[in-house]
Amino acid sequence: MLPYEALEARARERLPQVVFDYFAGGSGEESTLADNAAAWARLRLRPRILRDVSSVDTSTELLGSPLSSPILVAPTAFHSLAHPDAELATAQGTRDAGSLLVLSSRSSRRLEDVASRAGPWWFQVYVFRDRSLTRDLVQRARASGARALVLTADTPYVGRKRRTQRGDVGLPLSDEDFLANLAGLTRRELAEQAPDVTFEDISRLHADSGLPVLVKGVLRADDAREALRHGAAGLIVSNHGGRQLDGALATADALPEVVEAAEGRVPVLVDGGVRSGRDVLRALALGARAVLLGRPVLWALATGGADGVRELLEGLREDTAHALALAGLPRLSSVGPDVLAPPR
Structure with missing residues (x-):
């Protein structure tokens, strides 16, 4: 498996600087971005x-x-910036690796088209200011075969990025790619996230779609318990890849209390800074059922299209198997907290 740093370096060579910075950057001073991997x-x-x-x-x-x-594929926006085949290639590579795609609402290809290339997939949801847009999207996702919804809950407003002060302004992104799933919508502000989203929206999304709803962006036990009380079918420990509140704790540090709060009632997943099979092993030992990859998938897509995504996921799967073997663990169910040393 190509080391993460080498994969990122190759993508940097391929991508325009503004696109690389958009994908790679974090919010504020990027302290959370750096700490995700270090944790x-x-x-x-x-x-x-x-x-x-x-x-x-x-x-x-x-x-x-x-x-x-x-090892799953996390929702990330605008794959057309990384490769001409965009999310179609990501979906195909994910399917060929036997993995699961979480498709972003802000994909640059229509969800129906992506679904035709995908294996199992979930649909990531923002609650938009215009809630009718959200309702229409989740109903389309269900009709196209999505098996669950993933509510991104940590983005009432978009975090300010040091590398890209103007957000998506200046990106080589057409209106068609920007609003691929909202054809005919000419006012971008209608598709902005709603700042008044609450836990009640979990049950609303389930009612609108009939699909299980996982909540992404959980970093606290009390929020985990409240999400479960409102019907969450899963929890994803995430700080949005260090792109929202800078200074937020790393996901590896937040994971144990969320797992404890879940009490085994629903699967707990985690993203942020996972770069190797050893990291996957660590996440499982802390109680996660799975991890999600964001930036590594974008770098693989930029450098190899669908085959690049497949090779990344297969390589990390093999690296995870190698780490399990070296740790004396023949299967995922063998992994427990005893695999980790007490904090020093």
Whole structure:
């Protein structure tokens, strides 16, 4: 598997600077962005010895979908900036790797077209200022085969990015790509996130779609419990890749209290800074059922299209299997908190 730094460097060579900065940047001073990766590295591993690891099984299941590994594709916007085939290529590469795609509402291809290329997929949802837009989108997603909704809950307003002070202004992005799922909408402000979104929107989304709703952006136990009280079918520990409130704690540091609050009632997933099979192992040891990749997928898409996405996911799956074997763990169910050393 190509190391993350090398993959990122290749993407930087391929992409216009403004596009690379848009994908790579974080909010504020980018302290949370940096800490996401560093927090996983702070967790030390305690491998077992003399276990039979001649065969290692990384397969898993999430909300009824069998998967080749606990490594999913996180929702990220505007894949046309990375590759001409955009989310169509991402969906194909994800499907070919036996993984699951979480498709962004702000994809640059229509969700119906992406669904035709995808394996199992979930649809990421913002509650827009115009809630009728949200309602129409989730109903279309269900009709197109989405198996769940993912409510992004940490974005009442878009965080200010140091590298891209003007947000998406200046990106080589047509109105058609910007609003691919909202054809005919000419006023972009109608598709802005609603700042008055609340926990009540979890149950509304479920009622509008009939689909299970996972909540993304959870960093606190009390928020986790409240989301569950309102019907969340899963929790995703996320700080939006360090793109929202700078100074927010790293997802590896937030994960244990969210897992404890969930009490095994729903799957807990995590994103942010996962770069290797060892990181996947660490996340599983902290109680996550799966991890999601954001920027690595964009870099793989930019450098290799659908094949690049497939190779990334397959490579990380193999790296995870290798880490499991070296830790004396033949299957995902063997992973527990004892794999991690106590904090120093």
